[in-house]
Amino acid sequence: MGKYKGQSRLVLKPKSTQEVSQIMKHCWERRIGVVPQGGNTGLVEGGGVPVKDEVVLNLGSMNKVRSFDPVSGALVADAGCVLEVLSQHIAPHGYIMPIDLGAKGSCHIGGNVATNAGGLRLLRYGSLHGTVLGLEVVLPDGTIIDQLSTLRKDNTGYDLKQLFIGAEGTLGIITGVSILTPPMPQSTNNLVLALNSFENVLPIFKKTRARLSEILSAFEYFDRNAYELVVKHKLGKPLAEDEIADAPAFVLVETSGGNKEHDEAKLQEFLEEVMSDESLVKTGVLAQATEQFQQLWALRESIPEAVSKEGKAYKYDISVPVSTFESVVAKTRERLQEKGLYQTPGGVREVVGYGHIGDGNLHLNVVAEKYSDEIEAALEPFVYELVESHRGSISAEHGIGLMKAHALHYSKSKESIALMKKIKNVFDERGIMNPGKVLE
């Protein structure tokens, strides 16, 4: 994001787990810091970006699929495989990757696991803590831990792989991933609803879950400001202006199922119920063909791109109760107004909110003309305290990295952080693995 700049003088691109192990052994002996790097798509500068002059270890050359079982759907691949390439590899067998995110064309599966990436399919297929079956990891001293199991059940001792999922490369380097892939849905539909008020999001979410039950695969929220940014930067095709009128909130609902007729019957029933109550929904659009399906997704998926076209963004990826989504955005805007920084020259242009209702994950983006200490001081620790007041998480899916290490204590107790430090010490007593990230 251009906020941090490393000064590393060396990038290594190992081709095998053995090579990674040899590099780590060497660095361990000489106490050289190492930063593992995947597709460089992270948002908190966790992997990839060195703090000082650490060696960058780029896994891009480890990009082979090791095995795929078309019966169980278990996929074993090198950590440097690009997510989209894996999707294409398993598609002919009728499977899809259990995670999907905007950066799919360049992010690596190893990086996804190391950061416990969330994304658009989490509501349906759960987090990587559930779908990852096993990992191959090189520890800071060069030891190779091979746990590339393809078993779904394995209750033998501590489940060590879980420690590496979301550790952001601070405990070791993930070199191989075994992951369970779900069958490809035979029928997908989506629709966008323009709501009369934010208060309607939860009643509609409840109805959606009740009516669409097992075929519901995404329930996404975006506020009017986010929608307007996408339309302004021509990244999505707008809905009819006279129909949406002053709708302050939008939701996108996606269904994936195995039988088109069955899914459509369910959708019809759901729509009739939602549309019959005029206080709930102003209008909506149901995709009639694949092109429209993609156009509707673009309205939601293009928000990050629209935000970066609008200006410099302060991005907060937080977990808070869904009922507070709107008020968190409003309070942040009020705070900036109080400080005289909202829509003033050199100040903040817009505050937008969007996210995954299904997972209680809100993306709060503050778009400014330029990064400034004043804005940062107005936002931090304000936003973190706001999140803490709702017992939320200051990083729902982007991780902690370098950018948010100082704020970890807003979401984790002193005791928890102390235990994390002990664990870090067990794996890496010399402190060479991705120094400065997650734990200060």
Add this chain to the structure above:
Amino acid sequence: MRPSSARLLNILVPIKRSIDYAVKIRVNPQQTGVETNVKHSMNPFDEIGVEEAVRLREKLKDAVKNITVVTIGPTKANEMLRTALAMGADKGIHIEIPETLSPEPLGVAKALKEVVNKEKPDLVILGKQAIDDDAGQTGQMLAGLMGWSQATFASKVEVDEPRGVVTVTREVDGGLQKVECKLPAIVTTDLRLNEPRYTSLPNIMKAKKKPIEKLSAEELGVDLRPRLETVKVTEPPKRKGGAKVESVDELVAKLKEAGVA
């Protein structure tokens, strides 16, 4: 010729249910055709036709009396009519045929001729082609059978309703051509004519109450059976990847080998 003063326009838009443009086409194992158990939607050029009819009404208001959409297809083609009705058409006609039957342009044009004689539209807007067979003949054949004016590959359509003419800008090789046709006329749509709207939920609900008339080929007295026999369908040969050559000599040798130079 009909009287030209203060008339009301009737528009007919034929639409086809075809394989969705985003679906990867696969040849069936029997090599008799392509896999049809995939997502279908309205032929994109026909969708442009429906959109244009609705826009003409938005522009000419009450001068457009009726927009009728017609499809020839299996039971499921009904969904395409519902989509068109949700976009703003008033009435649907479904000429139902078995899923296995795939009529050819001449058969379709003959059936449409009967529908035109029955519905008496002043303007028929068709897609310039369907993206499944890519024949691109139906509009022209219908114009021939009716003895009407035709303007194909339209990128702009303007109706001067008191004068009873339609002015169509056509996309031709090397530029744009403007033609004026006396109504009744046949227009076929090109990609740049318009961008079809979303079908909004309130309109989808309203469309459920709009009438769809069912007709059969027998009732219309037309034979939709194809005249051509498909012998075999195969996939195009896989593209071979390129390779780097070390020198100009090698390049020339390779070109000679390939019979290029």
